Amino acid sequence: MAEPPVERLVSGVLEADGEAIAEALATVEDTRGDTLPRQRELLGRLEAETPREHSIVGLTGPPGAGKSTLAGALIRLWLERGAGVGMVAVDPSSRHSGGALLGDRARLRFAAEDRVFVRSMAARDQLGGLAPATRGAAAVLRAAYPWTIVETVGVGQSEVDVATLADSVVLVLQPGSGDTLQFMKAGILEIPDVLVVHKWDLGAVAERTRADLESMLALQSVSGKLDWSPPVVGASAETGHAVAQVADAVEAHRQHLEIGDALGERRARGRVAWAMERFEQRYGALGLERVGGREAAERSVREAAGTALDAFSSLATRAGLES
Amino acid sequence: MPDRPWIIRTYAGHSTAEASNRLYRENLAKGQTGLSIAFDLPTQTGYDADDPLALGEVGKVGVPIGSITDMDALLEAIPLDQMNTSMTINATACWMLALYIAVAERRGVSRASLKGTTQNDIIKEYLSRGTYIFPPAGSLKLVTDMIEFTVDEVPNWNPVNISSYHLQEVGATPVQEIAFALANAIAILDGVNVPEERFPAVFGRISFFCNAGIRFVEELCKLRAFTGLWDRLGRERYGVDDPKMRRFRYGVQVNSLGLTEAQPENNIARIIIEALGVTLSKDARCRSLQLPAWNEAMGLPRPWDQQLSLRMQQILAYETDLLEYADIFDGSPVIERKVAEISDAAWQEVERILEQGGAVEAVESGYMKRRLVESNARRIAAIESGEQIVVGVNRFQETEESPLTEGGGSRVLTVDDSAERTQLERLRAHRASRNAAEVDAALHGLRDALSNGANAMPPSIRCAEAGVTTGEWAATAREVLGEYRAPTGIEAPLRLAGHDSDFESVRRRIAEVSDRLGRRLKLLVGKPGLDGHSSGAEQIAIFARDAGFEVVYEGIRLTPDEIVLSAQQEGVHLIGLSILSGSHLTLVPQILERVNVPVVVGGIIPEEDAADLRAKGVAAVYTPRDYDVQRIVREMVEVAARAHGVG
Incomplete structure (x- = not known):
C-alpha cells in the first residue's frame, strides 16, 4: 500500500478524520529506522498547526481503581460540552511472548458518529508505564481534539512519566486500598494536579480516604512547594456522581497553567523528556556517553530547534550515530 | 414397582x-x-x-x-x-x-x-x-x-x-x-x-x-x-x-x-x-x-x-x-x-x-469467570497434546466416507430468511391491532412496579394482556434497571504449564513479522450479533496473546458498526469474528465490506456457508472441527503477513 502524502494526513488529522488519524498513528508507532524522516515531518507540521489550548490529561492510578470507567464518563461529559476527545489507553502487561491483551475498550463504548478516538497500546518492557509510541500518539490526537486522555496503570514511576507528557495529571485512587500510604511514602503525591477518590458510593471508607489525602496534601502546602492546591474529588463513574467536578477541576488546573508561562515550561520539560527517552531507548547508556553525559545531552536538546523528534535527531547526529 | x-x-x-x-x-x-x-x-x-x-x-x-x-x-x-x-x-x-x-x-x-x-x-x-x-x-x-x-x-x-x-x-x-x-x-x-x-x-x-x-x-x-x-x-x-x-x-x-x-x-x-x-x-x-x-x-x-x-x-x-x-x-x-x-x-x-x-x-x-476460562484452556491444551483422547479427532482419525454426510452437503436444517420477513409482518399487524392507551397504561404500571420495588409479575401479566411487545417490555425494564456488561474473564494473565515450549516457533514468527511491519501484530477479536457464547472467542484471544499478538477484545454483543470502528481506531492487522448463532451470512459481509484488513471467521458454520464466506473474501473459516487452536493462530499470522505484504 502506498503511503498517503504527509500533507494529506496533516489536514485529515486536524479535521479529526478517523482514517487520517489511524494512518498517522501507524506512522508514529512504526519502529523501523527509515521512518524517522516521515515521523519528523508529520509531527513537526502537526505541532505547528495544533491549537495551543488543546490539552493532554494524564489519568493514572493503581489497577482496579476504575480508571477506564472514569475515562468513559469524562469522555461522555466532554462530548456533551461540545468537545471531541482522543484517548490513549496504555496496558501495563509485559510478557515474555511480547503479546498483550488490550481490554479497555470494553468499558468505552461509543457510537461511530461520536467525536472520539481511542487507541490501546501495550507498555511492554518500558519502565514508567508508557508505551514507546505513547507520546507520539498523544501528540497526534491532541492535534485532532481539544482533550486527549492518556491512561496509564501503576503505582510509582508511571505518575512521574505521565507528568512529562500531560498538561494535567489526575490520580485515581480506590478507597481503603492502602495505596494512599504508599503514595505518601513514595513522594508521589507531589505529582498529581487533581486527585479522585473513586467508587465514592462505598461510603465511609471513601470519606476516610479523602480525609487522609487532604491532610497529607495540607502538609505539603505548608512546606510551600505548591502554588496550586490539588483538589480531592470523591466521584463515582458508575453512578455518575461528581464526574462533572472532576472535569471542572481539570479545566481549572488548565486555566491555572496560563499564569506566567507555567504551560510553556511544562511543555518544554515534556519535549526534553520525549527526546531523551527516544535517545536512550535507541542508543542506551553508550549513546549518552558519546554526547558527554545526561546533562550535556539535555542541554543540547533544549537548545535544538523544532519538535522533540527533531531534537532527538540532532542529538543523534551530534553523537555521530545518525546522519 | x-x-x-x-x-x-x-x-x-x-x-x-x-x-x-x-x-x-x-x-x-x-x-x-x-x-x-x-x-x-x-x-x-x-x-x-x-x-x-x-x-x-x-x-x-x-x-x-x-x-x-x-x-x-x-x-x-x-x-x-x-x-x-x-x-x-x-x-x-x-x-x-x-x-x-x-x-x-x-x-x-x-x-x-x-x-x-x-x-x-x-x-x-x-x-x-x-x-x-x-x-x-x-x-x-x-x-x-x-x-x-x-x-x-x-x-x-x-x-x-x-x-x-x-x-x-x-x-x-x-x-x-x-x-x-x-x-x-x-x-x-x-x-x-x-x-x-x-x-x-x-x-x-x-x-x-x-x-x-x-x-x-x-x-x-x-x-x-x-x-x-x-x-x-x-x-x-x-x-x-x-x-x-x-x-x-x-x-x-x-x-x-x-x-x-x-x-x-x-x-x-x-x-x-x-x-x-x-x-x-x-x-x-x-x-x-x-x-x-x-x-x-x-x-x-x-x-x-x-x-x-x-x-x-x-x-x-x-x-x-x-x-x-x-x-x-x-x-x-x-x-x-x-x-x-x-x-x-x-x-x-x-x-x-x-x-x-x-x-x-x-x-x-471476575473470579468465577477466570476460573472457568482457565479450566477450558486446560481442556483444550489436553486435547491438543493428545492427553485427552477424542476418538476420530486426535486418535483414530482414519475413516470411511460416512453415508450420513455423503454428497458434501452437511445435511442440516437451514432457516430461510422468509422467517424474519414473516415475523416482521406479524409484528406490524400485532402493533396495529392493539389499543394504544391500554399498552401505555400497562407499561406505566410496569415502570412503577420496577421503580418502587413491587413484584414485577402482576404488571407484566397485565402488559401481556394489553399486547405489549417483547422489545417494549425490555426497554422499560432497561430504563429502570440499567444495562450491564459482564467481565470477560481474560483481563488477568493466565499461565498454562507446558504451553510455552510449544509456542516458541509461532512466537518467533510473530516477532519476525512484527519487526518487518514496524509494529507488533495486532488482532481484533469480535463477537457481532446477539449470540453470547463467548468461550471460543476467549480462547482464541488468550492463545493469540500468548503467541505474541496484541489482542483487542471487547466482549459480546457488538454491532458491525462498533467492530468496524474499533478495527480502524486500533489499527489492527487482522480481525477474527466469532458467531455461533447461525447469522454469519448476514453479519460477516457487513463488516468485511467496510474494512481493509483480512477477516477470519469461527463458529458453527455449515460447509456451504463457509464456501460462500470465502468467496466473499473471508480469509479463513474455522468450525468445531478445528480443535487445534495453535494451528488456527499460526494460520492467522500468515494471513496477516500476506495481506500486509510481508508474507
Whole structure:
C-alpha cells in the first residue's frame, strides 16, 4: 500500500478524520529506522498547526481503581460540552511472548458518529508505564481534539512519566486500598494536579480516604512547594456522581497553567523528556556517553530547534550515530 | 414397582411460532412427554424483530416470541393444563412466564394448574451464555419476584432452574459445576422474602439443570454428590425440615461440547453413554432429559435427527430394565469414595466463594469467570497434546466416507430468511391491532412496579394482556434497571504449564513479522450479533496473546458498526469474528465490506456457508472441527503477513 502524502494526513488529522488519524498513528508507532524522516515531518507540521489550548490529561492510578470507567464518563461529559476527545489507553502487561491483551475498550463504548478516538497500546518492557509510541500518539490526537486522555496503570514511576507528557495529571485512587500510604511514602503525591477518590458510593471508607489525602496534601502546602492546591474529588463513574467536578477541576488546573508561562515550561520539560527517552531507548547508556553525559545531552536538546523528534535527531547526529 | 420414567423432551424451536408449534405437535405425537422451548436471541435479549440489533438473528437459534399473539400461536392446540413446559429463558423470563399465564387464562386454564420451568438463571448468563440484560441487583430482583409470585400463584411451576449445564459447556470441572451452582442458589435464596412458613416450599421449588459429559462414572458420582450437598444446604443453612422439600430435582441436557464434527455418527454413542450417567443411579436420577442431536456440531438438527435422539431415550426408559431396580450403586465403596472426594472439594470451593461475599461478588470481580476460562484452556491444551483422547479427532482419525454426510452437503436444517420477513409482518399487524392507551397504561404500571420495588409479575401479566411487545417490555425494564456488561474473564494473565515450549516457533514468527511491519501484530477479536457464547472467542484471544499478538477484545454483543470502528481506531492487522448463532451470512459481509484488513471467521458454520464466506473474501473459516487452536493462530499470522505484504 502506498503511503498517503504527509500533507494529506496533516489536514485529515486536524479535521479529526478517523482514517487520517489511524494512518498517522501507524506512522508514529512504526519502529523501523527509515521512518524517522516521515515521523519528523508529520509531527513537526502537526505541532505547528495544533491549537495551543488543546490539552493532554494524564489519568493514572493503581489497577482496579476504575480508571477506564472514569475515562468513559469524562469522555461522555466532554462530548456533551461540545468537545471531541482522543484517548490513549496504555496496558501495563509485559510478557515474555511480547503479546498483550488490550481490554479497555470494553468499558468505552461509543457510537461511530461520536467525536472520539481511542487507541490501546501495550507498555511492554518500558519502565514508567508508557508505551514507546505513547507520546507520539498523544501528540497526534491532541492535534485532532481539544482533550486527549492518556491512561496509564501503576503505582510509582508511571505518575512521574505521565507528568512529562500531560498538561494535567489526575490520580485515581480506590478507597481503603492502602495505596494512599504508599503514595505518601513514595513522594508521589507531589505529582498529581487533581486527585479522585473513586467508587465514592462505598461510603465511609471513601470519606476516610479523602480525609487522609487532604491532610497529607495540607502538609505539603505548608512546606510551600505548591502554588496550586490539588483538589480531592470523591466521584463515582458508575453512578455518575461528581464526574462533572472532576472535569471542572481539570479545566481549572488548565486555566491555572496560563499564569506566567507555567504551560510553556511544562511543555518544554515534556519535549526534553520525549527526546531523551527516544535517545536512550535507541542508543542506551553508550549513546549518552558519546554526547558527554545526561546533562550535556539535555542541554543540547533544549537548545535544538523544532519538535522533540527533531531534537532527538540532532542529538543523534551530534553523537555521530545518525546522519 | 418400577420407577416412573423421567420427562422426555427435545429442545426445539425455530423460524416462527407456527412452524415451531407444528414441530411440537409432531414430537408429542411421537411420544415426547414434555415441551422444551428454544427462543431466538432477540427474544432472549429483549428486542423486537425490527430492532437493528435483531438483524439476521430472528428465528435462528429458536422461536421468536414478540407478543401474546406469538405465544398463542406457539401453544395452539396444546393442552396447557396437562403439559409440562420448560422454557430456556433468562433475562426476559418474567416476561415469557407472563405471556404463558396470559395465554392460558385467555383459554380458561387457571394459572394454578400450570406445570413447567423457566430457566431464569442469570448468574450463569454472566458466566457463560451471555443473554443477560440488566446488572446483577436488578436481575436478581426479577428472579426473586418470580419465586415469590409462583410459590402461591403457580405452585407447580419451577421458577428457577439453576444451570450448571452451561458452566460445563465452557469448561467447568465437575467440582466447579457443583460449587458455582450452589453458590448461585445461595445468592438467590438469601434474597427471597416470603413469610417463614412458606420458605420450605420455596426451597422445594428450586430445581437444577445439569450437564453430563463422557466421563460417565464421574458424572454419576457428581450427581450423587450434588444430591447430598443440596440436602445438607437445605438442612444446615436454611433449616428446611421436610426431607421431601430438600430433594435435589434436576433436568439434564447431555454434553454438546464433546460432540465432534469429525465422524459425526460417533456422537450417537457419546450421547447414549452420557444419558446413562444421569439415569443409572435411581437416587440421583434426572427428572427430565433432553438429548442433543448427533449432528449438532454441524448446524441446526432436522426433525429426523431429533427423532433419533428421542428414540434413544424411549429405548432406555421403556425397552431396558433400568427402571425396575432400586439404586444399584448403594453400598459401593468405589462410588462412595469418589462422591466424597467431589463433595469435599465442591464444598470448599463454595466456602471460598462465600468468603469473597458470594456469587454476585465473584461474578463482578471476575473470579468465577477466570476460573472457568482457565479450566477450558486446560481442556483444550489436553486435547491438543493428545492427553485427552477424542476418538476420530486426535486418535483414530482414519475413516470411511460416512453415508450420513455423503454428497458434501452437511445435511442440516437451514432457516430461510422468509422467517424474519414473516415475523416482521406479524409484528406490524400485532402493533396495529392493539389499543394504544391500554399498552401505555400497562407499561406505566410496569415502570412503577420496577421503580418502587413491587413484584414485577402482576404488571407484566397485565402488559401481556394489553399486547405489549417483547422489545417494549425490555426497554422499560432497561430504563429502570440499567444495562450491564459482564467481565470477560481474560483481563488477568493466565499461565498454562507446558504451553510455552510449544509456542516458541509461532512466537518467533510473530516477532519476525512484527519487526518487518514496524509494529507488533495486532488482532481484533469480535463477537457481532446477539449470540453470547463467548468461550471460543476467549480462547482464541488468550492463545493469540500468548503467541505474541496484541489482542483487542471487547466482549459480546457488538454491532458491525462498533467492530468496524474499533478495527480502524486500533489499527489492527487482522480481525477474527466469532458467531455461533447461525447469522454469519448476514453479519460477516457487513463488516468485511467496510474494512481493509483480512477477516477470519469461527463458529458453527455449515460447509456451504463457509464456501460462500470465502468467496466473499473471508480469509479463513474455522468450525468445531478445528480443535487445534495453535494451528488456527499460526494460520492467522500468515494471513496477516500476506495481506500486509510481508508474507
